[in-house]
Structures are given as C-alpha cells and as structure tokens.
Amino acid sequence: MKKNNSFLLDLIKSQKDNFSLDQSFYTSKNIFEIDLKTFFFNQWVFVGHISRIKNKGDYFLFKIGNESIILIRENEDKINAFYNVCRHRGSHICLEEEGRLRKFICPYHAWNYDLSGKLLKARMMDNDFKPENWSLKKCNSLVFEGLIFINLSDKPSDFENFINPIKDFIKLHGLGKAKIAAKKTYPTKGNWKLALDNFHECYHCQPSHPEYCHVHSKEYIQAYGAGSNTGPESKMFNKKLEIWNKKVKKMGYLTGEYSEKKFSNFFRSAERTPFSNGKLSETKSGKPASILMGDFNEFDGGYTTIGPSPFNSIIMTNDFATLFTFIPKSPTHTEVELIWLVNENAVEGIDYDINEIMWMWDETTKADKRIIENNQKGVLSSKYEPGPLSKMEVGLDKLKKWYLKHLELEITK
Numbered sequence: 549m550k551k552n553n554s555f556l557l558d559l560i561k562s563q564k565d566n567f568s569l570d571q572s573f574y575t576s577k578n579i580f581e582i583d584l585k586t587f588f589f590n591q592w593v594f595v596g597h598i599s600r601i602k603n604k605g606d607y608f609l610f611k612i613g614n615e616s617i618i619l620i621r622e623n624e625d626k627i628n629a630f631y632n633v634c635r636h637r638g639s640h641i642c643l644e645e646e647g648r649l650r651k652f653i654c655p656y657h658a659w660n661y662d663l664s665g666k667l668l669k670a671r672m673m674d675n676d677f678k679p680e681n682w683s684l685k686k687c688n689s690l691v692f693e694g695l696i697f698i699n700l701s702d703k704p705s706d707f708e709n710f711i712n713p714i715k716d717f718i719k720l721h722g723l724g725k726a727k728i729a730a731k732k733t734y735p736t737k738g739n740w741k742l743a744l745d746n747f748h749e750c751y752h753c754q755p756s757h758p759e760y761c762h763v764h765s766k767e768y769i770q771a772y773g774a775g776s777n778t779g780p781e782s783k784m785f786n787k788k789l790e791i792w793n794k795k796v797k798k799m800g801y802l803t804g805e806y807s808e809k810k811f812s813n814f815f816r817s818a819e820r821t822p823f824s825n826g827k828l829s830e831t832k833s834g835k836p837a838s839i840l841m842g843d844f845n846e847f848d849g850g851y852t853t854i855g856p857s858p859f860n861s862i863i864m865t866n867d868f869a870t871l872f873t874f875i876p877k878s879p880t881h882t883e884v885e886l887i888w889l890v891n892e893n894a895v896e897g898i899d900y901d902i903n904e905i906m907w908m909w910d911e912t913t914k915a916d917k918r919i920i921e922n923n924q925k926g927v928l929s930s931k932y933e934p935g936p937l938s939k940m941e942v943g944l945d946k947l948k949k950w951y952l953k954h955l956e957l958e959i960t961k
C-alpha cells in the first residue's frame with residue numbers, strides 16, 4: 549500500500565453503515581482520481597449505440613479523465629475504438645466531437661492512418677522506419693445487442709462473464725435492431741457518487757418526481773423504485789408481480805430478476821416488473837408510444853430495468869428503451885447522458901412522438917440534476933456531516949458498501 553493511502557484506508561474504515569459518506573468522498577480530487585482508476589476504468593461501460601455511427605467512417609468521441617476515445621465504424625461489420633493519441637508526438641487526432649472520416653489525418657504533422665488504425669503515411673522518416681509498428685492504440689471494445697461497450701483496463705474482465713447474468717434481459721428487447729430517437733446530456737454539478745446515490749434510492753421519488761409517481765404505483769416505488777430490494781417489501785406488489793409473472797410466462801416472455809449475491813468487480817442488477825392500472829408503457833397516458841421491439845408480438849404490461857454497472861442503466865418498455873450513462877468529469881461534476889431507442893423501422897411522427905417517449909425520463913432527469921446539485925452544495929459546507937439513511941435507501945447503502953470494499957481492496961493491493 550502506498551504511504552499516502554493509509555489516511556484513505558482509515559477514512560474508509562471510519563464510514564458508518566446506513567449513513568451517507570464523509571465529505572471528502574464527494575469533494576476530494578485525490579479520491580476522485582483513485583475512483584476513476586478503480587471504478588470507471590475497470591468496468592465494461594456502454595458509451596453509445598451502433599446507430600449513432602451507421603456509415604463507414606462515422607465516429608464520435610467519448611471522454612473520461614485524461615482519455616479521449618474514438619469510436620469509429622470501419623465497415624458494415626466492424627466498429628473500432630482507438631485512443632485519440634497520435635503515435636508521432638501524441639497530439640489528439642480527432643478534434644470534433646463527431647463526424648465522418650475517410651482516414652485519420654493528424655492535425656499536427658499530418659500522419660495518416662486508415663480506419664483500422666494502421667499508419668499509412670509519415671513524411672521524411674528514416675529509411676528504417678516501419679509504419680506497421682506505429683498503428684493507433686486500441687481500446688478494448690465490444691458490441692453487444694447494438695450497445696458499444698468499452699473497457700479502459702489493461703486487463704479487462706471477461707466480457708462473457710460480465711454480461712452472462714443479464715444478457716437475456718437485454719436480448720428480449722432487440723436493441724441491435726433499434727435506432728436513436730433522441731439523445732440528451734444533463735451536465736450535473738455533483739460528484740458521481742451523489743448522482744448514483746440518487747439513482748439507487750426512491751425515497752426522493754415522492755417529493756421530487758410527480759411524473760415518475762404518475763406512471764408507477766406507490767407499492768412499486770416503495771419496494772422496487774430503485775431496483776428490487778431497495779426498499780421495504782410490499783405484499784401488495786409481490787402479489788401483483790406473482791400474477792403478472794404467470795401471465796407473461798404463458799405469453800412466452802422472460803420474467804424474473806437478478807441481483808449480485810457475493811462481492812465481485814461487478815455491480816449488476818436486472819428485473820422485469822408490471823406497470824400498474826393496465827398501463828402498457830412508461831408514458832403520460834400509459835398507452836404505447838411506438839411500435840413493438842425485440843421478441844414482443846404484443847404488449848405484456850411490464851418493463852425491464854437493468855444496471856450492467858454503476859455507470860449504466862437500461863430501462864425498457866416493450867416499445868422503447870432509455871439508456872443512461874453516468875460520466876464522472878471532476879470531483880463535483882458528472883455528465884448524465886440519456887439515449888432513447890425505438891424500433892429501427894419506427895417512423896417519427898407516424899409510429900412515435902418523440903415528446904411522449906422522452907417525457908418521463910427527461911422531466912425526471914432534470915429534477916434529479918436539480919436535487920443532486922443542491923445536495924452537492926450542502927455537502928460542501930463545513931457543517932455537513934454524514935446523515936442516517938431511511939428504510940427506502942437500502943439500494944444506496946448497498947452501492948456504498950460495494951464502493952468502500954472495492955476501494956479498500958484497490959488501495960491495499
């Protein structure tokens with residue numbers, strides 16, 4: 549263990565069960581940097597959908613910490629991820645956030661690379677210079693069901709291991725045959741853990757989210773609002789779930805849930821649950837918002853929520869999907885990116901109205917941005933001290949324990 553980490557280890561050990569964390573976990577630059585390395589850089593995180601880069605040479609950038617990653621389509625079947633670092637003297641190569649390229653041309657001395665990252669041309673080099681040794685550096689990446697995952701670790705965990713317990717929940721919804729209906733970023737002035745704490749409890753839903761409470765029942769919000777077992781059990785909801793599970797099994801669709809049973813690098817969850825009062829989709833009216841996706845031939849009255857890692861969430865009705873990516877930017881800034889997907893054959897204005905699709909999560913995420921920012925402001929005060937958690941913040945406490953244990957292992961190895 550590094551010497552300057554003994555202070556952090558003491559701090560980790562002094563955190564109390566069922567309380568929020570000490571101020572420095574939400575403010576310290578040092579902890580933020582360790583966080584990035586330990587958490588974000590160690591996870592498979594999806595950063596976009598294949599339909600964002602449909603044509604050969606289409607690309608977009610994903611930025612985290614000091615890294616800028618280029619996600620680019622090489623051909624119909626292949627998407628590559630490269631570090632945006634020229635092999636000559638290190639300049640960023642792509643400067644625009646997104647675009648289309650025939651090849652990469654570094655803006656500094658014009659080294660050229662093809663879409664597979666191979667160096668094509670470098671002027672005035674020695675005769676023994678071997679271009680084949682100077683390809684762009686690849687970032688671990690993989691496309692699963694249309695989602696582009698990256699992993700910034702030098703020793704990435706096995707993707708199959710990672711995706712296995714949640715893959716059937718994702719596959720059901722046909723995201724590989726989807727297109728982006730809308731995309732929006734919510735810059736949030738709060739530490740990434742405050743943003744995630746908020747996402748892992750539904751204690752705040754009743755005072756802060758009228759739209760969410762309009763769509764979902766009180767019993768669901770209590771027991772499942774931030775995922776299964778994140779609040780006190782509701783007998784009434786369990787009964788509803790049991791009846792719905794039977795009905796949906798008969799229809800031939802997946803039911804059930806997944807949560808982590810033992811500590812590992814992963815923090816995954818998934819579940820399928822029914823809407824209340826005959827609603828069919830996560831819309832204001834409860835009516836469908838678009839045409840069916842994936843395996844569905846008819847609406848089953850439920851939806852699927854998946855947390856592949858703390859940095860992503862996938863929330864899917866039978867007719868659209870909302871993808872979340874939480875991107876830590878600084879100790880007090882997190883970018884929350886939302887992408888709404890619909891069936892690739894759906895036509896805007898005919899099959900779907902974008903406002904109906906975005907309504908709930910757009911309003912809810914704007915409210916979350918506001919409450920996270922207010923939370924951060926209070927946490928920065930000299931008078932902030934960790935406060936006791938309620939029975940509806942079990943999910944938050946679970947995430948917090950996973951975080952602390954992971955951090956402890958990292959700094960003591």
Ligand code: FES
Nearest residue numbers: 634636637654657
């Ligand atoms: S740094 Fe890219 S060509 Fe020189």
Ligand SMILES: [Fe+2]
Nearest residue numbers: 746757912916
């Ligand atoms: Fe919220």
